[in-house]
Amino acid sequence: MLKKLLCAFLTLTMIFSLMACGNAADQTSNGDDTNSNGAEAEPQEEIEAETPATKENAEAAAKEPSEISIALIVQQSDPWYDDMELGVKQFKEDTGVDAFVLTPESSDPALQNALMEELIAQKVDVICVNPNDPMSLTSSIQKARDAGIPVITHESPDIADQVDLDLEAFQDEVFGQLLGESLAKAMDGKGQYAGFVASLTMTTHREWYKAATKYIAENYPDMELISEEAFVEENDFQVAYDKTLELLKSYPDLKGVFDCSIHGAGICQALIDKGQDGEIKVVSLAQPSMSAEYIKNGSMQSGQGWRPYDTGYALMAAGLILAQGGTIENGTDLGIQGYNSLTLQGHLAFGDATIQFTADNIDEYDF
Numbered sequence: 001m002l003k004k005l006l007c008a009f010l011t012l013t014m015i016f017s018l019m020a021c022g023n024a025a026d027q028t029s030n031g032d033d034t035n036s037n038g039a040e041a042e043p044q045e046e047i048e049a050e051t052p053a054t055k056e057n058a059e060a061a062a063k064e065p066s067e068i069s070i071a072l073i074v075q076q077s078d079p080w081y082d083d084m085e086l087g088v089k090q091f092k093e094d095t096g097v098d099a100f101v102l103t104p105e106s107s108d109p110a111l112q113n114a115l116m117e118e119l120i121a122q123k124v125d126v127i128c129v130n131p132n133d134p135m136s137l138t139s140s141i142q143k144a145r146d147a148g149i150p151v152i153t154h155e156s157p158d159i160a161d162q163v164d165l166d167l168e169a170f171q172d173e174v175f176g177q178l179l180g181e182s183l184a185k186a187m188d189g190k191g192q193y194a195g196f197v198a199s200l201t202m203t204t205h206r207e208w209y210k211a212a213t214k215y216i217a218e219n220y221p222d223m224e225l226i227s228e229e230a231f232v233e234e235n236d237f238q239v240a241y242d243k244t245l246e247l248l249k250s251y252p253d254l255k256g257v258f259d260c261s262i263h264g265a266g267i268c269q270a271l272i273d274k275g276q277d278g279e280i281k282v283v284s285l286a287q288p289s290m291s292a293e294y295i296k297n298g299s300m301q302s303g304q305g306w307r308p309y310d311t312g313y314a315l316m317a318a319g320l321i322l323a324q325g326g327t328i329e330n331g332t333d334l335g336i337q338g339y340n341s342l343t344l345q346g347h348l349a350f351g352d353a354t355i356q357f358t359a360d361n362i363d364e365y366d367f
Contacts, residue, residue: 063125063324069098070319072312073115073129076107076235079289080262080308083367084130087312087336099316107199107235109133116140120147126319130154133201138162150322152315155204160347165328167318169306169338169353172204176211178304178354179283181219183212183258186281186301190222191255194247198235198261205260206230208285212258226251233263240266248274259284265291268299286357288365295362303357306338309367310353314339318349 072088074081085101092099102119104111109132119127120143127144131137134156141151141163150164160166183193195213197205209230216223231247233240240263247254248270257267257280264284271277277299284291286303294300317334321327328349332342338353357365 064096065320066096066098068126068320068323069100069122069124070126070128070316070323071119071124072099072101072315073112073119073127074101074103075112075130075132077103078235078262080287081130083287084308084312087309087314088316090309091313091316095316095320097316097320099319101312107132109136109201112137113140116144120144120149123147124149125323126150126152128152128154128315128319131156131159132199134159134203135201150319152318152322154311154315155202157207157348158203163347164322165318166348167311167315167339168204168348168350169311171350172207173211175304175354176208177215178356179208179258179260179285180212180215182302182304182356183256183281183283184216184220184223186283187223187256189220192224192226192251192253193256193258194226194251194254195230196233196240196243196257196259196261196264196267197230198233198263200230200232208260223256226254230260233259233261233266235261235263237263237266237269240264241270244270245274248276254280256281256283258282261285262287262290262305264300264303265294268294272297272299288357288362288367291357292362295357296359298359303362305355305357306353307355307365307367310336310338314351 074084081103088099088101091097102115104115112129112132113136116127116129116137117140127149129137129151131153134153138159144151145164153159153163153166155168156166157168157172187193195209197209199205213225231243233243240259244257244267259267262285264282264286267282267284268277271280271282282300284300284303286305291300291303295303313336314334317336318328328342328344330342330344333340334342339351342349342351
């Protein structure tokens with residue numbers, strides 16, 4: 001009798017368990033599309049950088065900064081990137097993150113691809129890169145992301161939808177317009193002018209050039225652009241110098257030049273050597289350690305840029321947020337001037353870090 005009662009009890013228990021499971025399945029079968037009232041779920045309003053799955057997020061958030069490695073691949077070895085590396089080193093000192101910089105032997109995009117492959121093999125937590133040719137890196141970037149490594153770019157807005165974040169010091173159109181306005185004012189709004197970029201594959205330089213020339217065309221009808229396509233100085237002082245001498249021969253009525261690279265100093269030196277400094281106006285992307293002499297002697301009327309140190313620090317700060325499973329949002333503060341309140345457009349994040357250099361303030365900056 002006892003055995004019969006026990007069997008009956010076990011049978012009833014199994015029946016009730018099966019019924020409960022069936023009800024739970026019914027309640028959750030539409031969980032992806034509806035809320036508790038059966039209404040369609042509201043889409044997320046916040047713009048988020050892409051992050052790993054929830055379990056991986058939890059594991060990432062549990063990581064201490066000292067357990068996280070973040071690499072930055074720069075374009076080449078020069079004073080600009082030396083200053084950027086100082087920002088990376090300061091971030092490492094402030095946080096304990098294993099933050100470091102890799103520098104290719106030249107600006108050949110293939111070398112940046114090779115460094116990307118090395119970092120993927122090392123399984124670093126985040127890869128930051130300032131591409132020489134953004135499109136040439138897309139395969140390596142996708143490989144890194146497929147391996148669960150977030151990728152952050154700088155000066156690469158045209159591939160922003162293929163990375164976790166593209167961090168910019170400012171909006172390119174505004175920066176380019178400022179270059180155009182500064183040159184126009186220096187030239188009193190009239191005369192022939194030319195523009196340089198470091199490379200025709202550098203997205204930001206092309207955007208600045210386009211915005212500067214468009215601004216001048218719309219606002220200064222007495223200014224004449226001698227070439228719709230930018231001249232290329234290869235991020236090199238000597239090339240900028242030599243190309244300027246060629247321009248002086250080909251365009252004797254030239255009255256102004258702007259350079260989207262920091263080697264506007266090469267343009268100025270060519271003008272000085274030909275005795276035409278001050279006569280032909282120059283406005284350039286500038287780094288004080290390279291341009292102060294020319295701004296102060298009047299061969300460069302003004303310079304503009306941003307502090308690479310601050311960008312290096314900001315890239316690492318953004319990397320740490322992603323490495324710990326966080327998100328970059330409108331208003332995110334990366335803890336360094338110029339990047340205290342980011343503005344997002346999709347995967348593009350803009351700071352407000354533009355600096356204008358003149359003879360009156362150039363000595364205030366030591367980079």
